Structure formats: structure tokens, C-alpha cells
Amino acid sequence: MPRKARLDAPGSLHHIMVRGINKSVIFRDDQDRSRFLARLGQNVVETESSVYAWALMQNHAHLLIRSGKQGISGLMRKLLTWYAQYYNRRHRRTGHLFENRYKSILCEEETYLLALVRYIHLNPIRAKVVKSMEELDRYPWSGHQMIVGKTDYPWMGRAYVLSQFGGTKRKSIQAYRRFVEEEVGKGRNPALMGGGLIRSHGGWSQVLALRRKGETGSSDERILGGGDFVDRILREVEERQLRQMKFRMRDSRSIGDIIQEECRRRKVSADELRRGGRRSRVSEARAAIAFRSKEELGISGAEIARYLGVNTSSINRALARMDAFLAEQSYAP
Numbered sequence: 001m002p003r004k005a006r007l008d009a010p011g012s013l014h015h016i017m018v019r020g021i022n023k024s025v026i027f028r029d030d031q032d033r034s035r036f037l038a039r040l041g042q043n044v045v046e047t048e049s050s051v052y053a054w055a056l057m058q059n060h061a062h063l064l065i066r067s068g069k070q071g072i073s074g075l076m077r078k079l080l081t082w083y084a085q086y087y088n089r090r091h092r093r094t095g096h097l098f099e100n101r102y103k104s105i106l107c108e109e110e111t112y113l114l115a116l117v118r119y120i121h122l123n124p125i126r127a128k129v130v131k132s133m134e135e136l137d138r139y140p141w142s143g144h145q146m147i148v149g150k151t152d153y154p155w156m157g158r159a160y161v162l163s164q165f166g167g168t169k170r171k172s173i174q175a176y177r178r179f180v181e182e183e184v185g186k187g188r189n190p191a192l193m194g195g196g197l198i199r200s201h202g203g204w205s206q207v208l209a210l211r212r213k214g215e216t217g218s219s220d221e222r223i224l225g226g227g228d229f230v231d232r233i234l235r236e237v238e239e240r241q242l243r244q245m246k247f248r249m250r251d252s253r254s255i256g257d258i259i260q261e262e263c264r265r266r267k268v269s270a271d272e273l274r275r276g277g278r279r280s281r282v283s284e285a286r287a288a289i290a291f292r293s294k295e296e297l298g299i300s301g302a303e304i305a306r307y308l309g310v311n312t313s314s315i316n317r318a319l320a321r322m323d324a325f326l327a328e329q330s331y332a333p
Contacts, residue, residue, distance in 0.1 A: 009106060010069050012066065013052075014066075017060065020059040024097075026061070033141050039083060040063075041153060041154070047067070047074065049075055051157060053116060053142075054142065062123060064116050072104060077323055081323035105223065107224040121136070121180060122184065133181050137177075149173060262292070273308060274309040276314075287322045288322070290315045
């Protein structure tokens, strides 16, 4: 069964999970972690996003991000492409660093914000990297330390998280810490980890109870939220896609214009481009067209592929090469 496209609703809460390919290590030491966080912070500020929780483990990372106006995909693509370039150069390795697709779950904030902050920040204790709340308070590689006031990351939405607990700053920190400590030793929460129905209804017991009553509810494995929230998000995504399509139809600029410009600039013919030519100049033109179409017109990889007469994976590879090139230009040892 083909994977569904990620839901990228701007201004929404996203639980992002990034894993090393074949469970390989993605952070070898503190320098790697520091560079990843510095780049994350830069991209968060640039995209006007907010981070409410994060945890860097040895072979994976969790992020809880409210996306900016441009959505989450651009932020994550730039972050992971840059970091892979940095990591490979520093550790003298080649090839992919991350699994092909990071996992992104769009979350119902009112119900799940604090549960996800707690779940993410308890990762070091569940993994036995630290043994107690006291150690977690001092652990530098999760956002918990920031929220309890032991360090400072200007790009993290600490005030927003603490505002959920009310009271003075001191009392809200104490309430937050008690809230996190309540879950120590309870293991994983199936309502946060299971499939679409489990997420939408709070666990298998609730799903089975609904089935016994003969009731159903909307669900989607890409969404953490109740049935009404699932329906609303899917409806909004569909409406946004229709608006974008209508805008592109009205806009005087089209992918055809970009194809003509890049073919003229690189001295290749549109016919050779659409026949899937593999000359380096043709490949460069295809990558530039794909990148500009995505960035300037918001066109999906599949749609770009249809215009150029190639398969979607070819366009995805071209976009990855372009991202790698841009990451190389911005790389600072």
C-alpha cells in the first residue's frame, strides 16, 4: 500500500521523528548535537516557527514544532540536508544519513500539546540515558532543561509551554516539573504511539469500546486527534490544495515559463528534457526546474514529474541534489 503524503498545514502542531538509516548513529558527540541545534534554531527563526519540545538521542531525534506560514516541509528539508552534509564531511562518510522519510504527525494542540511535551522530554529517562528527574533537569540534550530554566534557547517557546500551567513563573515551572514526573516509570503511551484509530480515540481500550457500541470515528495515521479534528484538517488541506491550484491557474507565471527559462539558460531543448536525457546539463536543468517550481509555485514533486515526463522519484532525487548543493554553499566548518 503506497504511503500517504505528509500533511503540511501551516501554523499547525507537528510531532517530528527523525531516525538514522538502518538505526545508525546520527549524533556521535556533543559537537554534532550542538551543530544540529544551532541549525534547527536558525531555520526555526527564518520560517517563523516555534519549538515546544525536543530530545536528541543517539540514533534518532524528536521535535514538537508549530510550523510557520510556509509549513513544516521546507524547514525540515533544509535542516536535514544541511546536517547530513555536515555530518558526512566531519566524519568522513558517504551516503544517506537519515531514513528516506522523517515521520511527521499533525497534532490536535488543545488535547495533546502537554502530553507530547512530556512524552518527548522523558525520552532520555525511558532510554536510561539519565536515571532520575534530577539528572533530567541537568541533561543538556532535551528541551526539558530549557523549560525548567537551566539553559536558554531563544528559539524555543518556553513561555508558551509554561503558560499552560498558570501562576507565576516559579510556580508554573514547579507545576510543569510535577506534571512530567507523574509519568516517570509508566512506559510508552499507546495513545501517542499507535495507529490512526488508536491516536484519535486515546488507546486500544477506547477503540474496542467504540466497536462494541457499533460506533465509528474518522481517523488518519498522519493525525493525532479526535474524529472532528481529523475531519477538519483533511477538509482544510483539500481546500488549500484547491486554492493553490486555482491561484496557479490565474497566475501569469507557470512551470512552462520556468522550463523555458532554464532550458534557454542552460542551452538544452525542452524535448531532450522531457525524453529523460541524462547529459549533465540536462540533469542540472531538470534539478533547477524542480527546485524553482517547488519553491516559487508550490508545485508538488509528483506534479513536476508529470510536466517533465519522468517519474516522481527522479524529481525527488533532483530536489535532494539541489538541497545538497545549497547546504554545501552554506556549510561552515
